[in-house]
Amino acid sequence: MRLLSLFCLFGFLFITAGCKHHNLKERQEKAMMLKELNDLVTVEYVVTKIIRASDDTWFKIGTRKILMSCKATLRAGIDLSKITEKNIDIQNKSISLHLPHATLLSLDIKPEDLKTEYEDVSLLRSSFSSAEIDAFAVQGESNIRKSADSLGILQTAEINANFILTGFLRRLGYEKISIDYDMVNTPLQ
């Protein structure tokens, strides 16, 4: 009877292993979504951050520590769709533009720019899973997003937007160009 059970167990394991052995493949495809944009991207900041976490839960024996490095690219600029006729004043060869404030348009952390630099796991603990490492990376991403404003990216984006638009308008024949921004700062996207 014991031999029969063992045979059944081995048989089940063999069948399962055979069925599940397949390589990387796409499983599911969802419908695409298109969005129209009017963004003038004027600056890109490349930043780095060290992600540090330790798991020393009191009811588990041993600790786990991880140190990851992360590189992120932030882009900021002006949403041109917010410019309406009332934001433009033209008199002969002079033009006055009233622009919305710059906003953070994107934050990009490429998978290859996220690296585990150090990992220390006690003998009785399992190493960090992919899902756990992703959860740390998500926290790092959130921290970078929240800190974007303090890096001065929005001010740089507006200075660059002035420069780009002034050059563009000058090429179109305007001699006197004035650009200013809304009084109220718009929140980060």
Added chain:
Amino acid sequence: MIVAAVLVIIFLFQKIHWLPSFGDLFKRKPILIAETPILVKEINKLSLLSTISMYDEVVMDSSKPKNLPSFPGLRPVPDKIVLIGKGTTTAGIDLTKIDEKNIRVLKDSVSIELPRPEIQSLIMNPSDFETFDEEGKWSGEEVTQIKIRMRNKIEQRALQNKILEKAGQRAILVIDNLLRGIGFKKINVEISN
């Protein structure tokens, strides 16, 4: 009697939240990362007009043989991982590629030749990935390789769905509206060949 009294006291303290409940005591809390500074490495000046973005989702799985000694006629269940990824591809034109010879102005008429549209970014951040299933040990490098393949797949699909053509058409419309807004009457905007 003493044990019962201690248990009653603990129960009452837990009720008034002076002591954590037994469930909370052994509850797995999320591990929070430490506060670390953000260092600015580069500042690049750009002049990109983004005109379209395409959102897409892909699911990929990968499996590999388990690193265990094998027995004759018996193969162990392979390690397996299933990831779900969301990505946004943005396309538009690079305004720095427009020079003097691409702009012709005559009174209230203007003609602009725009550069060819290009993919400006493909964003798949850590928060855009979800590990749906994970069995066995997967190194960071192995997971990164799967994520890169997912990103390539999203880019491929965006190109198949003619993101560049759509970005070009939108760019013509956006520049046309901008020129009309700043006083030009006769406008001709086209993409360079």
